[in-house]
Structures are given as structure tokens and as C-alpha cells.
């Protein structure tokens with residue numbers, strides 16, 4: 001049997017998954033199917049990928065009997081992820097879902113329950129920036145104790161104008177509508193941010209101590225009836241509890257619109273050394289800057305981390321997930337870890353909504369039932 005990939009949604013991101021298939025190293029032995037309720041989207045997709053089987057609805061695409069290696073990719077706006085991912089899991093296929101995994105905590109936990117009961121993986125595409133040479137180098141510095149006991153992380157990425165639905169991909173107005181997107185910049189970028197932080201720090205528990213969400217005002221002429229009710233600037237103070245018993249203070253900030261300055265920093269500080277690095281490497285290589293004390297003098301070790309096999313960020317989710325389904329070593333984010341990472345994002349929203357600190361415990365997702 002060929003490897004069968006089923007894409008739900010034929011929009012912007014779906015095409016990147018279709019392109020990634022050629023990087024799976026399975027030759028031509030792949031059957032690609034795609035379903036979209038929008039005929040024009042299907043037709044446009046078909047021009048680029050003429051070999052794909054086209055379906056106007058998801059049930060018709062998934063009605064054929066499942067094979068053990070089948071992969072369904074949910075590549076539609078967030079408010080549809082839950083229903084579509086569950087429908088695909090019910091057919092007993094592995095499901096790779098676009099980020100954010102869902103739009104509510106309940107949905108994410110139900111997806112995990114269903115994946116478990118079907119003995120399939122539910123994965124999230126939030127792993128686009130993990131497993132890169134630079135981030136792996138940082139992991140090695142942490143694991144070899146070259147940073148010592150970790151105590152502080154700064155993860156700040158402030159863009160002045162990069163709002164999806166406005167400056168970026170202006171035709172996809174769903175990004176601006178809370179009901180459809182689940183939230184703004186935290187839902188859009190948080191999945192990548194917390195995938196990276198959690199991959200490196202492996203927290204067993206996190207606390208969101210305080211958080212804020214804002215939407216700086218700009219002069220806009222959006223089409224009539226456009227709903228724009230999501231945050232474009234956010235921040236949170238978190239506490240990460242590590243498996244060795246230590247706690248790390250995490251200063252998190254993200255913006256797609258601020259009147260303040262643009263800046264970007266990913267830095268981890270420990271008692272023996274600190275590292276900042278290009279965590280958001282699209283092509284593969286990235287700079288790693290390690291500073292430490294040697295005989296009372298501040299030393300700096302800067303280098304470009306590279307690997308012989310370069311995987312582009314947009315190809316990583318499908319490739320990593322495919323490896324996972326094949327039982328190979330993979331940094332894919334699936335099942336409990338996918339729901340834990342999503343819960344960290346939800347905890348930021350919950351902290352703002354309730355005005356109270358929020359706790360997320362990885363162990364709670366490992367229980368047989370919630």
C-alpha cells in the first residue's frame with residue numbers, strides 16, 4: 001500500500017504540507033487526498049498538485065477503510081480543529097493538527113482521550129522550530145550542566161506590525177475573530193514558543209503567575225462586518241518546575257502589533273553560564289552564543305550550529321510526525337505533551353480572565369482519565 005496522506009483544508013498551510021511530502025523520502029509511493037468545503041480553494045490546490053484526489057467534504061474522503069500508516073492533517077482555522085480531528089480519529093487514523101491544537105482546554109483533553117482510545121497519535125504542528133541544530137546545541141549545554149542550575153529565561157519577541165488577517169495573509173480574516181481563531185498572538189505564536197521552551201526545559205509543572213493581553217490601537221480600514229477582537233500584544237510571568245526540583249522564572253512576551261520598539265531575545269541563564277540563540281531557524285543553521293566565567297573573566301563562545309541534513313521549518317511537522325508514526329526517534333509533539341503545551345497557552349488566557357495564577361501539571365494528562 002502507498003503511504004496515504006489526507007489533508008483537510010486546501011488553504012495556505014495545506015500546500016506547505018503537500019510540498020513536504022516530497023521530503024519524506026518515500027519516493028512516489030504516496031497517495032495525496034485533500035478535502036475542502038470551498039470549491040475555489042480545491043481548484044487552486046489542484047493546479048499546484050494535479051495528482052491529488054479532491055473531495056468536497058471530509059466524510060467522503062475518509063470513508064475508505066483505514067490503513068495503519070494513514071495520516072490525516074487538519075489544516076483549517078482553529079475553531080474547526082476539534083470536530084475535524086475527532087472525525088478523523090474516529091476513522092482510526094493518526095491525526096496531525098495545525099496549531100493551535102484546539103480553541104479550549106476541554107476540546108484538547110477530549111482529543112487526547114479519543115486518540116488514546118483509538119490507539120492513534122494526535123500531533124500538533126507547533127514543532128516547526130524544534131529539533132533544529134541551534135536548539136539542540138542549547139539542549140546539550142543544559143543537559144551537560146554547562147549552564148549549571150537554571151534560574152531565568154527571557155523569551156521576548158516583539159514585532160511592530162505583523163498581524164495575520166491584516167499585514168500578513170489579509171484574506172484570512174478568521175485570524176482576527178476570537179470565536180474562529182481562539183485568540184490572537186498568543187494562540188498564533190504561543191504554540192511555537194511553548195513548544196520550544198518545553199522541549200528545552202522539560203517542565204513537569206508550570207505556573208502562570210501573572211499575564212496581560214492588549215490590542216494597541218491603529219488606524220485601520222477593515223472590510224465591513226470584520227470582527228477584530230483578539231490581542232496583538234501579550235506578556236506573562238511564569239514559573240517552570242523542572243524534574244530536578246529546581247524552579248525557573250520565565251519572562252514571556254509576544255507582539256504582532258506594538259507602538260514600542262521591535263526586539264527579539266531567547267536567553268536562558270544558569271548559575272554557571274548563559275546562552276542566547278537563534279531559536280527560530282527556518283532553514284536549519286542558527287547562531288548560539290554561550291557565555292560563562294573562566295578564571296574570573298567573562299568568556300564567550302559563539303558559533304553557528306549546523307547539521308548535514310537540513311529540514312525547512314515548514315516541512316518539519318509532517319516529517320517529524322511521519323517518523324513518529326513509523327516508530328523512529330522524532331521530536332514530534334504528540335498526545336500528552338501536545339495537550340500540556342496547549343494548556344500552557346490556555347493558562348495565560350485563564351490567568352487574564354480570572355485575575356488568578358494558573359497551574360498546569362504534566363502528570364495530570366498522563367492519567368487514564370481526567
Ligand SMILES: NC(=O)c1ccc[n+]([C@@H]2O[C@H](COP(=O)([O-])OP(=O)(O)OC[C@H]3O[C@@H](n4cnc5c(N)ncnc54)[C@H](O)[C@@H]3O)[C@@H](O)[C@H]2O)c1
Nearest residue numbers: 009010011012013036037038041075076077078098099172
Ligand atoms: N498561514 C500560515 O502561515 C500558517 C502557518 C502555520 C500554521 N497555520 C495554521 O494553519 C491553519 C489554517 O491556516 P491557513 O492560513 O492555511 O488558513 P486559510 O484561510 O488559508 O485556509 C483554510 C482553509 O480551510 C478550509 N476549511 C474551513 N473549514 C473547513 C471544513 N470544515 N472542512 C474542510 N475545509 C475547511 C477553508 O475553505 C480554507 O480553504 C490554522 O490553524 C493556522 O493557525 C497557518
